[in-house]
Amino acid sequence: MRPRGWRDATVRDREVYEFWRCDDPRGSRLVGSSWNHAVTMADGFYKWACDPRRKYADENPIEQRPSRRRTGESGRRRRKGGETGETAADKRPNARRKKVVWLTPEQYRTWRDVGIRGYLPSGVKDQAFRGKRTARNAAYSDLMVRTGLRLEEQSALTLFELPDHDGLSAYYRFWLPEEIAKGGSCRDIYIPDGGLRSVVDYVEIDRAGAVARAQAAGRYEAVEDKLLIEPGTDLVRVGDEWHQVADLDAEERLRLFTRTEHGLEPAALWLAEDGMPLTLHAWKWVFREASRRCRRLGVKIHCHPHALRHSFAVVTLEQLQRAHLESLAQMEAAQRRHYRMIWGDPLDWVRIRLGHASLETTQQYLHTLRELEMQTRLLLVPDLWEHPDRQYLEEMAKAVEAEECRTIEDAWNEDSFLAEEWA
Structure with a gap:
């Protein structure tokens, strides 16, 4: 019998493969979390391959289930075929959570300055550094560590999501649309003044230069299936219907353009040196190269995009919890109850900021806080295990x-x- 390739794989093939990879004593015995990661990657590939516009495969061997609706999600049916969102149903329930990898603010600044901005560990600019777009990359990582956005969410932002910067506020707010938020977890995002200032500087200098070079080379005119925004509005025609920019998904945003007096300009916020929108693969490469540079210079700090999200969660939760307890300590029972009704719980606030569907997911950061507290208390233990005599x-x-x-x-x-x- 002719062996089947990936184009012909069925659900039964996937079941046999799962048994060999996870349960067969003669197999590789993957743990649940590793299998689930593989399922997520394969599911994304098959959804891409089975798309009617490509038709590289007829069937997705990964069984599907409806995506869980998030708190506050509208529940409206998506316009693409009218179907609701689906996700892989073949994940193993016994997956162990991985240890939370996060950086302290000092560790993050060291990683950013050495790995991305091209400084030496001593704080002096490295004259041999030949990295490009350091302002863009630093602004991107600063935004991620200060907002907790996921890589996919932040990379899909357009100029329409960028709030106006007037320099009069400590924080600025913008709305993350449902179409680019994971699992439809649309929510408000708060950017500190310094983080937004770095992004605005990138837009006005680095991004503007990349757009000008691409316009001169005619790159934007050559893009196929362009989606053009109606001048003076945030409306764009997709097929026979008009939609707001907020209704477009990440893939459609890559083809989104506005007309200016100098020609076409992409609406995507983050652009490469050639003026085209950056891909997720390009951003992952930026983080890998920054960590490799740190390692070469003896800085033992490794960072990936999700580590910055973890860092935002841990640091924010620790600060909020500290202020929360200090406020409660000064109140009577009735005042505490009233305070909780108005302000809620810090853990739930962080859950909303991260776009988690359940508090159980956010609670992984409580363990990290307990470890931090233990480390602090251990410093108070006297070192008397060895007598000086x-x-x-x-x-x-x-x-x-x-x-x-x-x-x-x-x-x-x-x-x-x-x-x-x-x-």
């Missing part, structure tokens, strides 16, 4: 060996000097 301890050990006392514990209890030290 080493000669005295050596003599006591010799006495035990000579069976002058039965055990070390006996010698410890019978000796008044050590007993006083530990009293």
Whole structure:
């Protein structure tokens, strides 16, 4: 029988493969989390391959289930075929959560300055550094670590989501649309003044230069299936219908353009040096190269995009929890109840900011906070495990060996000097 390739794979093939990879004693015995990651990647590939516009495969061997509706999600049916969102149903329920990888603010600044901005660990600019678009890359990582956005969400932003920067506020807010938020977790995003200022500087300098070069080279006119925004509005015609920019998904936003007095300009926020929208693969490469540069220079800090999301969650939750407890400590029972009704719980606030569907997902950061608290308290434990009088301890050990006392514990209890030290 001719072996089947990936184009002909069926659900039964996937079941047999899962048994061999996860349960067969002669297989590789993948843990649940590794299998689930593989399922997510394969599901994304098959959805791409089975798309009617491509038709590279007829069937997705990964079984599907309806996506869970998020808190506050409208529940409206998506316009693409009218179907609701679906996700892989073949994930294993016994997957173990991976350890939360996060950076302290000091670690993040070191990683950014050395890996992305091209400084030496001493803080001096590296004259041999030949990296390009450092302002763009630094603005991107700053935005991610200060907002907790996912890589897919932040990379799909357009100029229409960017709030106006007037320099009068500590934080600025914009709405993350449902179509580019994972699982439809649309929500408000808060950007600190410094982070937004870096993004605006990138738009006005680096991005503007890349757009001008691409317009001169005629790259935008050559893009097929362009989606043009109606001048003076945020409306775009997709097929026979008009939609707002917020209704477009990440793939459609790559083809989204506006007309200016200098010609076409992409609506995407993050552009490559050639003026075209950056892909997720390009951003992952930026993070890998930054970590490799740190490693070459002896800076033992490795960072990936999701680590910045974790860093935002841990640091924000720690600060909010601290302020929350301080406020509650000064109140009576009735005041505490009223306070919780108005302000809620810090963990739930972070859940909303991260776009988690359930508090159970956000609670993984509580374990990290407990570890931080333990590390802090351990610093208060006196280092008395070794007595400074080493000669005295050596003599006591010799006495035990000579069976002058039965055990070390006996010698410890019978000796008044050590007993006083530990009293």
